Amino acid sequence: MQPADPPRAGPPGPDQLAGLRRQRALYALAGTAAVLVLLHVFSGVLLPFVLAAALAYLLDPPATRLQHIGVPRGLSAFVLLLAVIAIVLAFLLLIYPLLSAQFLLLLQRLPDIVAAVRDLARDALTALATALGEEFVDANLRDLAGRQINNLVGWITGTVGALIGGGAQLVSIVTVLVVTPVVAFYLLRDWPLILLRVESWVPLRNLGTVRRLSREIDDVLAAWVRGQILVSLLLGTYYAVALTAAGLELGLMVGMTAGLISFIPYVGTLLGGLLAVGLAAVQFGSWREIATVAAVFMAGNLLEGYVIYPRIIGERVALHAVWVIFALLAGGVVAGFLGVLLAVPAAAAIGVLARYWLQRYRDSAFFRDPHPH
Secondary structure (H helix, E strand, C coil): CCCCCCCCCCCCCHHHHHHHHHHHHHHHHHHHHHHHHHHHHCHHHHHHHHHHHHHHHHHHHHHHHHHHCCCCHHHHHHHHHHHHHHHHHHHHHHCHHHHHHHHHHHHHHHHHHHHHHHHHHHHHHHHHHHHHCCCCCCHHHHHHHHHHHHHHHHHHHHHHHHHHHHHHHHCCHHHHHHHHHHHHHHHHHCHHHHHHHHHHCCCHHHHHHHHHHHHHHHHHHHHHHHHHHHHHHHHHHHHHHHHHHCCCCCHHHHHHHHHHHHHCCCHHHHHHHHHHHHHHHHHCCCHHHHHHHHHHHHHHHHHHHHHHHHHHCHHHCCCCHHHHHHHHHHHHHHHHHHHHHHHHHHHHHHHHHHHHHHHHHHHCHHHHCCCCC
16 A cells, blocks of 8 residues: 655745745845945955956956957956056056156145135125125125135045045055955956856746846946946046146146046036136136136036937936936945945946836736725
């Protein structure tokens, strides 16, 4: 007499489904909390690894193409990283001495820049008072404007000094020159294996969805990174050449800085324009040259908004400027410079996941049923 087959488990009931949902929600919350705690605790040592991961991510497509034509993965990773190191060294040898000299000159002239900007503001308010009358612009308002400009410039210089000092303490020469390239090599060499290992942790019933969302995140992030690098290079070149042609002594440094921080929407143009106008006021002291420098940044803003950004990035990147600004500020508050580096990838992932859950909500009976029971 054969033993009876064990009874088959039926589909989970409503209570079991609710328990599974609560369990998944607890796992997600616990994982998120663990990541945030690790970022806070190890933020001082994570920077070279984050830089190495970013470098491996950027170099993975060319490494994959080299692998497809028969080049071993390890050799392609070594060659690509060697090329990046050569480019960085060439930049340091050719451009850095000039930028360093201009930066020291900027520090020497900073008090004069503050005074010139304050005088410009007062002159503008005086002219406005002459045109509109003293009842609209009185002496107290002019004094208040001068004090606020002093406070603003002092805050900017203090912030820059803190960033430079903190960066010097955080990013040592050994970390930049040794740890980051070594970690980047191993990550780039084993990148496909790492992705397969992470994929193996995903529950099989969710594997298709996770793959699709991962591809969407990768498409958004890759398009933003590639496009923003091109935008920064083009804007930095334009500002540096145009300001130098306009006769500004520190045009190269100001232009390259404005292009470098243009990944923060509107901030590069605004800060670069204010700095260039202040330098022009100190150097020239004439409204004509100051207007020329200001026109360079106005033209750059129009060029970025209507030519460069739409043609290079366009609608391929579903990252709104406001969302990018919020992510960068929030990342800086949470984890400092490390948080700024992780802000855009996190914003891209959150955006894709938010659109996915919004679509699920719109497809649900809760949203579609006009007469709930």
